[in-house]
Amino acid sequence: MDNVLLKYMEKRFESKIIEPKEKSFCEGPIVTISRECGCTAINIANSLAAKLSVKTKKRWTVLTKEILEQSAKELNLDPAKIEYVFNSKEKTTWDEILAALSSKYYQSDRKIKKTIAEVVRSFACKGNCVIIGRGGVVLTKEIEKSFHIKLQAPLEWRATQLQKIYNLSMEEMLQYAEEIDQKREVLRNYFNKEPLPNTVFDVIYNSKNLAEEDIVNSCLALIEKKGVLGKQIVMG
Template sequence: MKIDLRKYLEERDHMHRSLLRDGPVLTVSRAYGCEANRLVMLLIHRINKLGPGALKKHPWKYISKEVIDECAFDLGINPHDVDQRILAHSTDGINGLLAGFAHHYEVSDREIMSKVKEVIINYAKRGNVILVGRGGSMVTEGMDNVLRIRLEAPLKWRARVIAGKLGIGDEAAYDLVQHMDENRVRWMEHLTGRTYNEHMFDLVINVEKMSDKETLDVILQVMKHRGMIPSQPLEGKSQKFKVS
């Protein structure tokens, strides 16, 4: 069978260049009370049904708590400690010095935050990942081929969702939602050393008004337009992927 050498070389060069590029990555940031897990699992399923990626050929993967778990494993500490140390970290030099004397930590806050950012960047460079939370939207700023999504809804609506989910009163739920929103912003700011910017997102979706299907359709359309995923299913390819 005759081989089109020119076409082969062009495809090989394209593959080589794509492997050197960062991403593609989808980051999902969500206000407390906005469900992301169900949406992301549906999104992963629909993306992988399209077949091999437009830029990278391995299946898309959902990454969230794996960031903290991997960081904790590498540093030899508890995952809960990673989360809490970043949240409690003070940028005040004096407070940080006093905290060091008080707790005698074997691993510094700086080491923890550096490792978390390293893990996120490594996943992002590998590409074909959806990073949910963990400061992924801010850590990946400056990287190419990143689509940043923010899931939002009115505070009262989110409080009702949390009240029903946790079986608590409306007032307690309202206070909890506000508290968790503040903690998430503080966590991201401590991790990156930068002020949270609500305008960094490419898409802000009101989940009170948008159904899962509408949200998925919008995200997929933008990803296709940006060349992050194939625009059409590739025949005979999608069945090779195992969607978990």
């Protein structure tokens, strides 16, 4: 038992944080969408991918659950076994020790997050994709041809949107939205090593005040102006 614990503790603290690459070898183009809980991103992502496919004459794909599924495949695990990484705070050291001793299929938090990072970067390097969440903005911000979107809105408005889905009380939805926001921030901060500033995003939209179609059309114009799809247009 002592040897098992010793080996585990040594591996556990070898390297907790993923070291980012100094310069990305990926060119893109890619788009990431980060969102506060209650701000729907899937419709915007699908519409944007469709319009980009027409404009570039290349097929753009939307990635979210695919990242989870591919990461699980790489780890030879059921996706449900690693989904907690996206939905909860990091396990404590003793939680991990108990899990390691109780399951032959155990994979550490660090290894799971490292695999997720590799999968996101792998998808991004192929280009022509819109990545929703999954720490995408942090893991791809060094890619030259990239565009990073954030969707936000007042908490009360977001809770009202969530009520339409879950049919729960406003108080429950307010608490739920805040908890999910915190959990998503934990993952982004893990990959970034520190709190992620809003300056990493190219554009931030208020989902309460703007229609999804307007957001998509605005993004499309800005993506072109930034030069993500080709020659950069100087904005003045």
